[in-house]
Amino acid sequence: MKHYRVATIPGDGIGKEVLPAARAVLDRVAAHHGLSLSYDEFDWSCERYLAEGAMMPEDGLDRIRHHDSVLLGAVGWPGVPDHVSLWGLLIPIRRSFRQYVNLRPISVLEGVPSPVSGARPGEVDFVVVRENNEGEYSQIGGRAFEGTPEETVVQESVFTRKGVERVLEYAFDLAGRRGGRLTSATKSNGIVHTMPFWDELVAERASAHPDVSWEQEHIDALAAKIVLAPARFDVIVGSNLFGDILSDLAAAVAGGIGVAPSANLNPEREFPSMFEPVHGSAPDIAGRGLANPLGAIWSASMMLDHLGHAEAGAQVMDAVRTVLASSPVRTADLGGTAGTAEFTAEVIGKLP
Structure with missing residues (x-):
């Protein structure tokens, strides 16, 4: 059984809601493919900055340097300037780990006008x-x-x-x-x-x-x-x-940034690559269970592909496409009434 250590950084706002959704999907598809995923969670965020004066500890990069991948939720919160949160967390990870390719696939999905x-x-x-x-x-x-x-x-x-x-x-x-x-x-x-x-x-x-x-x-x-x-x-x-x-x-x-994924890649694989949805922390809906987890789930699919498990990654996206094309389950940003948990459960239900 192939084992991977994944560093998870939920971050701020809805990042704390969409990252567990992505993990649930990953765990289901990993079990089907005989993969083992373990997660180390880090509380690096604007909340940490306000409490301790730094987005992450001084040895933060060393703590995640030897993980196989990094999954990020969202970063940013009122009261912390955007350049502080960006340069205190995302940019140091991207540059220290030579993640010089930011990859953003764009597709119009059936069921998302x-x-x-x-x-x-x-x-x-x-x-x-x-x-x-x-x-x-x-x-x-x-x-x-x-x-x-x-x-x-x-x-x-x-x-x-x-x-x-x-x-x-x-x-x-x-x-x-x-x-x-x-x-x-x-x-x-x-x-x-x-x-x-x-x-x-x-x-x-x-x-x-x-x-x-x-x-x-x-x-x-x-x-x-x-x-x-x-x-x-x-x-x-x-x-x-x-x-x-x-x-x-x-x-x-x-159809909106809520559906968009991204990957920060170190193509040479000398360092871990980082995967994150494009959307921000959405303070206006944070904590209400309304966030669209599609961007985070798609980012998790990209992580599987980067780790060499393209079939598993494709199954995740096949499940997402099936839900969107053949069911009415949508989060509010896509015109529906489903919450984060309901949409995630529908995707998991379409996986093998």
Whole structure:
């Protein structure tokens, strides 16, 4: 029996509700496939920050470094600035563990109507590959002359050849295994250093993947085309900022961020990868049992796939699709009346 240790970080708000749902689904499918999963739970959160002054302990990364995977619920809470919660937990994990690929699949699922007319199940199915370790989200910069009319703020973007090449290689390889089409998000007409550099490296990587057809689109035009013609895309690759924005936009096209999963991958498997739903902590419904667990369940499916158990991961998503396509069970964000527990139980009931 193959055994895996999973670090779980429920985090804040509905993260504490959707992560147990994902675990319940994982336990059911793992038993069917002869897998053993054990969980070590960590209370790292905004609640911890308010009580102890830090999102996680100083040795937090060492505590999870040797786990096989990390499952995260949600992070963020009123009273704690978003940059504090992000840089105190998520970004240190992503960067210390070299999770340089942020993978966000986008599908219009049968039974989840898209707000975009013409975005139909079976036709809209693409993946956003976001560079996850550098780019626009750097720590380089600062403020000068604070509080004066001369106040100046500088924020530097950092693009390295190594950092860009490795995420592009992942994206081209993924496109080669999917539909053979790649779209690169750029803005080289206005950003005169980093984006032309990005474009040059895209062209270089493309020459090593002659089986993949590719194009580049300026980010503003690309955002419009994702809404107007989402079925045309297969793999979209973008910088940290562009990938972040496009993937949330694409999730809305697919029916809402409540259904969207993500994976923070260390493709070399030198460190654990982290899996998390895209939605936030949703303070307005936290603790009421109303949260949609679909994003967390889908993220758990991606974890199984990354661990080498694609069949188990596919069974999870088959169960989700069956529930959505053939039953009225929906959480409120999808127009239904079911709570977290009811939707989870319905998914588990469709598993072998």
